[in-house]
Amino acid sequence: MRLQNKWFWVALACMGTTAATAQTYRINGYVLDDAGNLPNANIKEVGGRWLGVTDMQGHFDMRTDADSVEFSYIGYQSQRIASSQGKNVIIQLLPNAVVEEVTVSARYVNESIGKVPPKVQGNLMPYELPITLPKRLFRGNYRFIFQPVLENVSTGKAVRMKPLVLDGKKYNWTQRRMYDGHLEHDPLSPYIVVADKHVTDSSRIGLVYRDTVFVEHPKDVFALNIYKSYEDYSRVRKMDSLPDYIRGSINPLKFLKVSMSPQVITDSNYFPRPNRQFMDTEGNINLRYLIGQSRLNLNDSVNLAEMGRLEEELKMLDGEEGVTLQSFSITGIASPDGGYERNLALARERMRVALDYIVSRLSPQTRALIEVHSNAEVAPWDSLLPALRRDGHDSIASRIETILRQYPSDYYKQWRGVQALDGYKSLIAEVYLPRLRTARYKYTYSIYRNRTVPEIRRLYAEGKKLSEFEFWRLYRAEMDVRQKEAICRKALAEYPNFMMAANDLAVLLIHRGAADDTLLERFVSYKGDVPVAVKINHIIALLEAQRYADAYAVANSPMRKTPETRLICAFVNAMNGAMTAEDKALIEQTDVLNKVLIKLDEGDNKTALSSIIGMENLDARGYYVKAICCNRSNLSTMACESLKKALELDPKLENVARGDADVYEIYQRIKDGNE
Secondary structure, three states, rough: OOOOEEEOOOOOOOOOOOOOOOEEEEEEEEEOOOOEEEEOEEEOOOOOOEEOOOOOOOEEEEOOOOOOOEEEEEOEEEEEEEHOOOEEEEEEOOOOOOOOOOEEOHHHHEEEEOOOEEEOOOEEEHHHHEEEEEOOOOOOOEEEEEEEEEEEEOEEEEEEEEEEEEEEEHHHHHHHOEEEEEHOOOOOOOHHHEHHHHHHHOOOOEEEEEEEOOOOOOOOOOEEOOOOOOEOOEEEEEEEEEEEEEEEEEEEEHOOOOOOOOOOOHHHHHHOOOEEEEEEEEEEEEOOOOOOOOOOOOHHHHHHHHHHHHHHHHHHHHOOOOOEEEEEEEEEOOOOOOHHHHHHHHHHHHHHHHHHHHOOOOOOHHHHHHEEEEEEOOOOOOOOOOOOHHHOOHHHHHHHHHHHHHOOOOHHHHHHHHHOOOOOOHHHHHHHHHHOOEEEEEEEEEEOOOOHHHOOOHHOOOOOOOOHHHHHHHHOOOHHHHHHHHHHHHHHHHOOOHHHHHHHHHHHHHHHHOOOOOOOHHHOOOOOOOOHHHHHHHHHHHOOOHHHHHHHHHOOOOOOOOOHHHHHHHHHHOOOOOHHHHHHHHHHOOOOOHHHHHHHOOOHHHHHHHHHHOOOOOOHHHHHHHEEEEEEOOOOHHHHHHHHHHHHHHHOOOHHHHOEEHHHHHHHHHHOOOO
16 A cells, blocks of 8 residues: 555535535645754644645645644644635744653544653663554554664664554455455565554553664664654555654663673693794805815815804704704805806715715714705806896896897807807906805704793894794783783784683783773684683673673683682673672672662662762762662752762763763753753
8 A cells, every 4th residue: 555645634524504604715835844844744723623734845735614723743833823824824833842751633632652761681772662542543444653763873873673553453454355365465564463452441542562672882872763654545644753752771780890800811721832843044155166176175264164154053053952953955056157067067066075074063963863965056147147237247248148048048059158258257257157156055953942031032023933832921021011912913913823812912902991802702612612711801892892692692601610700790691681699699799889780770779879879989980870869769959960970070971871861851951051
């Protein structure tokens, strides 16, 4: 059935006297409010019948026999005009003050909607609104649609809640016929109730609207906006909206002080262990040989210095406690002058001789275990080009490139071509070819000892890779909190599954009021055993992030019972509306205000007031809670004074008061200057 906004005529009753002398007036124009044209404004004869409503542009055009008409809209002051002055008029309606229970005037009867703020339970916001419709307002051929929309005033986002659809008996019967008996094809069918089943007495229809919304941040400011309409078989008879009908929610437990410090892991079974680490080192040595010979000439001062440096490096590792040399390899590089195969064979023999000498300098135990390799290669001619160009010999470099392109795979012709160049002997052979004759070495070793903290700190500063154990030792020894946090983050970047570092970082963040509710998520979801400290810290972070439902799931997962776990679970249960007597007793022992808040949550306002009324030296939180207690006990003056003091001590609480149904009215009076 198509809905459309337009006024409707009410059939006139048969009149027993002649109306020939009655004058008929035509009235037309627009109804406006501060925001512009006002659709669905009500128009009725003063002391007579209801004429209709304005269209979506706020326009009206109708006829009446009455001398005057009245324009009205929910939340606005009504306005009357003489019918004789009703052509092309502009009606400006001014807003009214919001009242506790809204009544809508229509057809001489009223409808009422209870104004009950929701009591928050964790991340759930349950609404329960009693609705009463006079039967004279709601006919058997009518459908009443009640559509609440929950608006998060803090973010500007809104969520449409489930509607309530009340069908008159005739309307419902007609709908079934229209859908050939398949009423489920009606898009609103899941929400339909039939009026006959909800008659509370002979003159009224009583309903209760119920729906629960999951909200990510229950401490935000929320407002419930209501949209409702009456329709018959052909058109919308009436449509109203109630913006900001219910402001805020009831949630005294949002002020609970979670008296739980973050926990470090004390079970040594979870401490990282030192591991045998495999290291590798690479370098170059420059050895000089007599032409055509493979014997290592140790009388040469250069050879003696180079081999002495490598020998000292290897012996230092060979003699270090917990260090084992695993392998040593050396690769000789020959220059490309001469025959390629001869150069390669000579380089191999030279490296074999050099390797034998190096290994002979090591301890017998190491020689028995170490794996050794030697190899050789001939440097290509194009390896000379960068050095030649860097030194300004571009002409010679270009000519060598030409020779290489001419003989791309003939090493002998390459050598002959280069040898024929001017300056070959004095420049290439004497200066640049000796630079190619070198040796590369590489050795690996394992280390099984704990590096000292200074050693670890030096490696960390150099960007060297550290083990989990070394990261752990490093940040535990660090005194600067920010630097400790940076080391933990670096450790997690290297080892994402490093649970000890993640938990220690969580402790640091909780201490500085910056808890990360995602940091420990991956570890809590492990199927294996998880330290109690990790679960407690994750729950604390979830509570800080207002993820109460997730905190409840973690708190009710398998977890070893300790005094700490029982206490944190008590807080979680309380915030999710599942508090037991044991939970209550534990929480009341942690903080005097927590005890007051528990009483407020239970609705024991008298005990809550008597507990807080004599407290001295209250902070902002204490004065705010006192304002709630006083307001619930109708001590308005004291409630206003307490709220004022709370806002003076902590102006941020103003954002809380804007969405707190317990103090919203007195907050508004304070803002308006009426208190």
